[in-house]
Amino acid sequence: MPIPFIVYLANFSPSVLHEYVVSIGIHICIPLIILLCFLKKCFSGVNNKTDRRFNGSVFLITGGTSGIGAEVTKELAERGAHIILLVRSNSDSWTIDYVNDLRSRTNNQMIYAETCNLSSLYSIRQFATKWINNVPPRRLDMVICCAGVMLPPFKPKLVTDDGVELHWGINYLAHFHLLNLISPALRSQPPGRDVRVLITICSIYMLGDLDLTDLEFHRRGYPSSCPWKCFGASKIALMNFAMEFQTRLSNYKRLDEFPNNVRCYVVDPGFVRSHMTLRFLSFGSLWGLLLYIFMWPLWYVVLKSCKQGAQSLLYCLMSSECGTGQGGKLIVKCSLRDIGMKGYINTDISNRLWKITETYIMDLEKKEAMKRNILKKKKKK
Numbered sequence: 001m002p003i004p005f006i007v008y009l010a011n012f013s014p015s016v017l018h019e020y021v022v023s024i025g026i027h028i029c030i031p032l033i034i035l036l037c038f039l040k041k042c043f044s045g046v047n048n049k050t051d052r053r054f055n056g057s058v059f060l061i062t063g064g065t066s067g068i069g070a071e072v073t074k075e076l077a078e079r080g081a082h083i084i085l086l087v088r089s090n091s092d093s094w095t096i097d098y099v100n101d102l103r104s105r106t107n108n109q110m111i112y113a114e115t116c117n118l119s120s121l122y123s124i125r126q127f128a129t130k131w132i133n134n135v136p137p138r139r140l141d142m143v144i145c146c147a148g149v150m151l152p153p154f155k156p157k158l159v160t161d162d163g164v165e166l167h168w169g170i171n172y173l174a175h176f177h178l179l180n181l182i183s184p185a186l187r188s189q190p191p192g193r194d195v196r197v198l199i200t201i202c203s204i205y206m207l208g209d210l211d212l213t214d215l216e217f218h219r220r221g222y223p224s225s226c227p228w229k230c231f232g233a234s235k236i237a238l239m240n241f242a243m244e245f246q247t248r249l250s251n252y253k254r255l256d257e258f259p260n261n262v263r264c265y266v267v268d269p270g271f272v273r274s275h276m277t278l279r280f281l282s283f284g285s286l287w288g289l290l291l292y293i294f295m296w297p298l299w300y301v302v303l304k305s306c307k308q309g310a311q312s313l314l315y316c317l318m319s320s321e322c323g324t325g326q327g328g329k330l331i332v333k334c335s336l337r338d339i340g341m342k343g344y345i346n347t348d349i350s351n352r353l354w355k356i357t358e359t360y361i362m363d364l365e366k367k368e369a370m371k372r373n374i375l376k377k378k379k380k381k
Contacts (some may be wrong), residue, residue, distance in 0.1 A: 036301060043302050045270050046333045048311040052318040055080035058139045060182075062086045062118060062175070063147030065098055067274035068200065071310040072144060076317070077106035086116035086127065086147075086178075118147055118174035119160040121365055122372075128181035137188045142317060144198045145175045150231045150276050152284035157222040162364055165216040167227070171234035175199065176241055176357055187249065191258035194323045198316055199242050199266050201235040208232020210344050212352060215360075239330070239339050240350035241357075242266045246328030247347075263327025265316050266339055270332075272309035273299060 054076055063069035064085045077083055087095050090113040103111050117123035131138060149170045151158065160169035179197065189195050207226075210233040214220055223229045246264040254260070271277070281299070282288035292299070315334040316322050322336070330337045339345060 040301050043271075043304065044308050045304055045311060046335075047308075048315040048318065048334055050315060050318040050320075053079050054141075056082065056139075057141040058082045058084065059142050059144060060084050060086060060140065061144045061146065062116070062178070063200075064144070065095070067146070067276060068269055068272060068306050068309045068313065069144070069146030071306045072146065072313050072317075073111075074102065074106060075310065075314055077102060077108045077111055080108065080110075082110040083108075083112070085111070085113045086118075087113045088115070088117045088119075090115045116178070117161070118170050118178075119162070121162055121173070121177055121361060122368055124174060124177050125181060125365070128178060131182055132185045137185055139193075140182070140185050140189060140195070141193065142196045142198065143179065143182070143186070144200075144313070144317075145179075146200050146313075147171075147174070148200070148202075148276065150202075150204075150280050151227045152280050152282070152288075153227060154224055155227070155284055156224065162368055164364070165222070165230065167230040167234045168216050168237075171231070172237040172241070173357070173361065175238065177361055179241075179245060180358075183245075183249070186262045187252055187254070187260075189261065191254070191256060191261055193261060195262040196317065196322065196327075197242075197245070197262065197264040198313060199238050199264070200313065201238055201266055201268050202231075203268055203271065204228050205232045205235035205239070206341070208234070208236045208344075210236045212349070212356060215356070236341065236344050237353060237357075239266050239341070239345050240353050243328055243339055243345070243347065244350040244354045246326065247350075250326055260326075263322065263325070265322060265327060265329055265331055267312050267316055267331045269304070269309035269312050271303050272306055273303040274306055274309070277303065 057080075059076055059081050061069060061073055061083060064073040064083070065087065073083060073085065085095075085099070089095065095113050099111055099113050103109050114127060115123065116127040147170065149166055151166065158166040160166060160174075162169065164173055186195055186197070207228045208231065209229045211220070215233070215237075217223065217230060242264050249262045249264065250260045252260060278289075278292060282292040312331050312334050316331050319334075322331075328339065330339045
């Protein structure tokens, strides 16, 4: 047997190898490339085909310095929008550099940062109070809520400055508090102004577990092995909030007797290769990061870029379709849908959750105010 094999190798022609390689390329590689291109096209979502200038329009944006929020902010800045980024601290050197760089890249000097720490209800109230106390009322065209957190699996529970479970505190409670406080500024806009509120969610909300009797998983225990339950619960709560918020806006009777001109939308950008997704998929560890890099071709195919993820938000901001009707809709792949999730999202739950949240925030703010007073007295002594 070895001798015929040696003879075969001695008489082997390179042309045979070339034909073999070409055959593999035709029958395997080319179909595989076509399949990957098709999958990439499917997972990339739909592009926003509408366009609009925003010269003079005022935007409040949370989470506008990274991920999808940064892409939306850049697009709006290039279209002449007056942008106010709500950040943890507007005196932070990184924030100052980011704003200056964005002004330079977009040739738009109307970009500012205001302190509104979403981890602190007191900081949110300070910002909102300053905003609504302005006389005459400040112009406000749109509010975009992009800020959010999603902890990696097998990490300990984290809390906000107020001691609230991090997912619940940042994703839901902070935005509820902010929008509820500035709602007078939204309602006081002139009747001819197109005012919109955008709240971003994620399809992972379908894995959430919202329990109105245990919102922060105290009784059930924090699910460190599956934090998407907490994350999903906060997003389900946001969708309920959007429904109830729209109902209250629509029922508000303006002094000039004009109809409501504020519309609230929930936007699902899809699965995106954002910093939050990177941290989640890498388990927040070095080994996880190496695994993420190794699997990068897969993530590139099945996950959207931040620019692709921003398309549904841009559609909601620019589409004339979103400037009519009552709002309170879900936007997925640049199309309007009804908000709903059997057993978790309906008018009864949204109304109950609103009342529970108002009471909870009131009690929490009282407790934190007492702590601040005690600290002030200690400092005086």
